[in-house]
Amino acid sequence: MATPVKLAIVYYSSTGTIAEVAKELSDAGLKAGAEVRLLKAAELAPQTAIDSNPAWAANHAATAGVPVATPADVEWADAVIFGTPTRFGNVSAQLKQFIDTLGGLWAEGKLANKVYSGFVSTATAHAGQESTLLALYNSVHHFGGIIASPGFTDPAKFVDGNPYGTSHVDGQLSNPVDDVTRTAARIQAERVVQIAARLKAA
Numbered sequence: 001m002a003t004p005v006k007l008a009i010v011y012y013s014s015t016g017t018i019a020e021v022a023k024e025l026s027d028a029g030l031k032a033g034a035e036v037r038l039l040k041a042a043e044l045a046p047q048t049a050i051d052s053n054p055a056w057a058a059n060h061a062a063t064a065g066v067p068v069a070t071p072a073d074v075e076w077a078d079a080v081i082f083g084t085p086t087r088f089g090n091v092s093a094q095l096k097q098f099i100d101t102l103g104g105l106w107a108e109g110k111l112a113n114k115v116y117s118g119f120v121s122t123a124t125a126h127a128g129q130e131s132t133l134l135a136l137y138n139s140v141h142h143f144g145g146i147i148a149s150p151g152f153t154d155p156a157k158f159v160d161g162n163p164y165g166t167s168h169v170d171g172q173l174s175n176p177v178d179d180v181t182r183t184a185a186r187i188q189a190e191r192v193v194q195i196a197a198r199l200k201a202a
Contacts, residue, residue, distance in 0.1 A: 005033070009025050020177045040068060074111065079117075089128030
């Protein structure tokens with residue numbers, strides 16, 4: 001593409017599943033020709049809480065070098081993919097806190113007409129994946145954004161079965177991110193970049 005799509009992937013991850021899916025989306029976005037910023041939402045939990053969970057502490061250390069997202073990153077982007085673990089069927093506080101900082105850009109109309117999509121993880125099946133993505137997309141409606149959900153636009157989507165966005169059941173970390181989830185992430189990233197490229201060229 002003559003002018004690459006600018007793709008921001010903004011995620012929150014505690015124990016690392018969402019961070020791994022975010023990296024898969026980032027790699028797929030790059031392969032699709034986009035300029036990608038892989039970014040994390042700032043951690044709100046106290047260090048004592050993080051240290052009490054070995055997996056959380058390990059991911060916190062492993063992703064220390066990932067830049068913290070700012071509103072300027074969203075303003076820069078043509079497309080944004082948000083990622084979150086589900087929290088009682090809803091968006092994590094850390095990602096929601098970041099989204100809430102975008103009010104200034106929203107008031108200026110700078111969030112409108114961008115492409116948005118989302119991804120999620122849960123500990124168990126049927127634990128709020130779809131409701132979390134739908135809750136996330138509520139904000140996008142207020143932005144005036146364009147939701148690019150993956151839908152069933154590729155035969156592989158009938159394997160993972162989630163048309164709302166990439167999702168993974170980690171089974172309290174007993175189910176590592178697998179090829180089904182990685183394929184879903186690739187399809188989603190490619191679709192987001194493709195739609196954003198068409199809008200950018202229009």
